[in-house]
Amino acid sequence: MTEAVTTEPIVxxxxxxxxxxxxxxxxxxxxxxxxxxxxxxxVDPRPGGVCHQTHxxxxxxxxxxxxxxxxAPPTRVVxxxxxxxxxxxxxxxxxxVEVTLEPDGAGTLLRLVHRDLPEAAIxxxxxxxxxxxxxxxxxxx
Amino acid sequence: xxxxxxxxxxxxRREILRLVRARELTAGAIASHFADVSRPAISQHLRxxxxxxxxxxxREGTRRLYRARPEGLGGVREFVAQLWDERLDALRIEAERExxxxxxxxxxxx
Numbered sequence: 137m138t139e140a141v142t143t144e145p146i147v148x149x150x151x152x153x154x155x156x157x158x159x160x161x162x163x164x165x166x167x168x169x170x171x172x173x174x175x176x177x178x179v180d181p182r183p184g185g186v187c188h189q190t191h192x193x194x195x196x197x198x199x200x201x202x203x204x205x206x207x208a209p210p211t212r213v214v215x216x217x218x219x220x221x222x223x224x225x226x227x228x229x230x231x232x233v234e235v236t237l238e239p240d241g242a243g244t245l246l247r248l249v250h251r252d253l254p255e256a257a258i259x260x261x262x263x264x265x266x267x268x269x270x271x272x273x274x275x276x277x
Numbered sequence: 278x279x280x281x282x283x284x285x286x287x288x289x290r291r292e293i294l295r296l297v298r299a300r301e302l303t304a305g306a307i308a309s310h311f312a313d314v315s316r317p318a319i320s321q322h323l324r325x326x327x328x329x330x331x332x333x334x335x336r337e338g339t340r341r342l343y344r345a346r347p348e349g350l351g352g353v354r355e356f357v358a359q360l361w362d363e364r365l366d367a368l369r370i371e372a373e374r375e376x377x378x379x380x381x382x383x384x385x386x387x
Binding site for chain 1: 333335346347348352353354357358361362364365366367368369370371372373375376379
């Protein structure tokens with residue numbers, strides 16, 4: 137039985153003392169992606185192009201298989217995000233990451249929005265996992 | 278629903294999750310941490326944790342390896358938010374390093 141309730145997007149902003157042109161390449165150049173995000177990457181940075189990443193973890197790698205939706209250097213890049221691993225909670229294409237780069241003096245204001253993540257782990261023999269988390273959250277308040 | 282609450286209510290099961298939070302272990306290796314718990318009882322605990330979605334099992338040949346699911350009770354969103362916090366910090370460091378390198382290169386060319 138599968139239950140999926142999507143959550144509010146994750147929004148993060150970070151100021152980087154580098155120009156947008158410099159920052160943008162860290163999302164589309166595999167040699168640069170591996171310096172901060174993943175262990176290996178294969179990318180075709182245009183709409184519909186592949187965005188594949190390998191993330192290392194205990195017990196083996198997680199395979200991120202996404203696709204670029206928008207590529208507008210040096211301002212905006214959007215790609216889908218999800219994993220092919222059977223124990224991962226987010227399937228390929230299920231969620232979307234939007235990155236916007238705004239010049240800020242000599243630097244960049246980066247804004248990342250990650251949408252459509254599911255509320256909870258999906259496969260559960262009992263079901264009701266989503267309700268449980270909601271109830272626990274109530275108790276914790 | 279009660280199943281997941283009961284899964285973490287047991288202190289031994291909480292201890293099992295702690296053992297495999299950062300590394301994978303076989304059932305035997307997990308059992309060896311508990312002097313007073315039988316192997317079948319450990320298997321039962323592992324089954325309860327798996328059915329509650331807190332533990333994942335991976336097979337490697339004849340071995341079964343267990344580890345805590347990274348999302349745990351916090352949920353996917355919290356896990357991914359933390360992931361981005363860490364990764365974006367790394368991005369900032371690398372991008373700033375790259376920018377300084379380019380400035381230095383430009384300076385040398387002048």
